[in-house]
Amino acid sequence: MPKLTDRVAQALQDHIVGSGLLPGAQLPTIATLSSTYGVSPTVVREALARLRSEGLVEVRQGSGAYVSGALRPFRIAAEPGGDASVLRVLELRLGLEAEAAALAATRASRTQLRHIRDAFKAFTVRIEADEPAMAEDLRFHRAVAEAAGNPLFAEFQTFLQQYLTDSIGVSHGRSREAGRMRAVLAEHGRILDAIAARDAEGARAAMRDHLQAGMARLRRPVRRGSP
Template sequence: MPIKAVESQRLYRRIAEEIARLIKRGEYRPGCRLPPERDLAAMLKVSRPSVREALIALEVEGYVDVRVGSGVYVSRAGGTRVKVMPLASDSGPFELITARRLLESECAALAAKNASQLQIRRMRAALSAMIRDRKRNVMPLENDRRFHLEMAEAAGNSALALLVRTLWDQRTGPLFLQLEHHFDTPTLWDAAIAEHQSVMVAIEAHDGAKARATMRRHMDQAARRFQKSWTIGVPRSQQASRRQHGVGNGAA
């Protein structure tokens, strides 16, 4: 099967264009299951996270349908939905997570050093609100955002706080939301809350090294959550909970 290699630095947009070209040429027909991400990454000579970002972009644009527990299939609509440019910055979800890992780990370390008692109470209040949300079976996205932004403010550097806020605003774009839609579950939120608690304990102890390490671990886990195989089924109990609570807005 003819397929062009894609330079890795061009990231998901170039990969998406190449796969869309193959779909339009009939290499992958409507209803056809695409090769696994690992195979596509090898054929295109790019990383698997970049392939995943490309497939999510193609799903947003109507070229493919992602079926968790089965795989990725060419849409019978053939890309006829209204096309959406996923992010004005052209940043993919995993790029955003990587950027947040770099920034927020240092913010956590600085917060451990610089946070006032009032700022620590605000972070603790945001974390407590996340826990209350989960007990009420509400996905705690807003209080998750609140925790991270309070931590960035507590770092004592307004430029860092602005960058963190900007990245959080970008993660509400269609690419990130679509990716989260496939993987967010109450169980994953429980894990994310536990990770936030570890960060909070380190900041309260004024342990900058531990705060940095626990925030890095949290962001690494967030990336792993969104790289789980699409061919591994989600338990029915979690599928029902996702439908009931409208899950799709990110344990990160």
């Protein structure tokens, strides 16, 4: 379930956008918002701080909260049910990371290629020791994004980090239970090989295959000892 602060922040955002409030419009007082949403003033302050950090609200000391001139921020709402939300993030990653891998194949410097290799080696060590490897998985994908030669790929991946943790964590948990982590490792190896070979189409396909396989693992019932 989304946290109370998240729900109030979303409700406030919906009110601002749905009511067509223009930049400079003043929002109700904290006491009024607290009564409207049935929450404590502390929760309202936290929700306003969230919207302020996203550029949607401006808080003026001693005056109140106002709508800023920023565009509506992008947010991925947390949802109950788990798998459906994780699969949506994986679908979003398909477009982002497949193209990042293709660009990395043509643009990666020697140093960036070494970072990808180092991340793969660290991932390999954890898998062969049958240990959790989520951090190493994230490191590998981050290294690929950084090698794309466009900082926006890495910046958007930073935004997605909390959701990547969820999607990778669920996928790893089920893969370890079913003995599939070596398949995940092999998929990373094919991505690395294509990037190292400067094969853009191969890298794009390898990354896409890897993420689609991750989605398939989420949909597939877990059977202990199955490949």
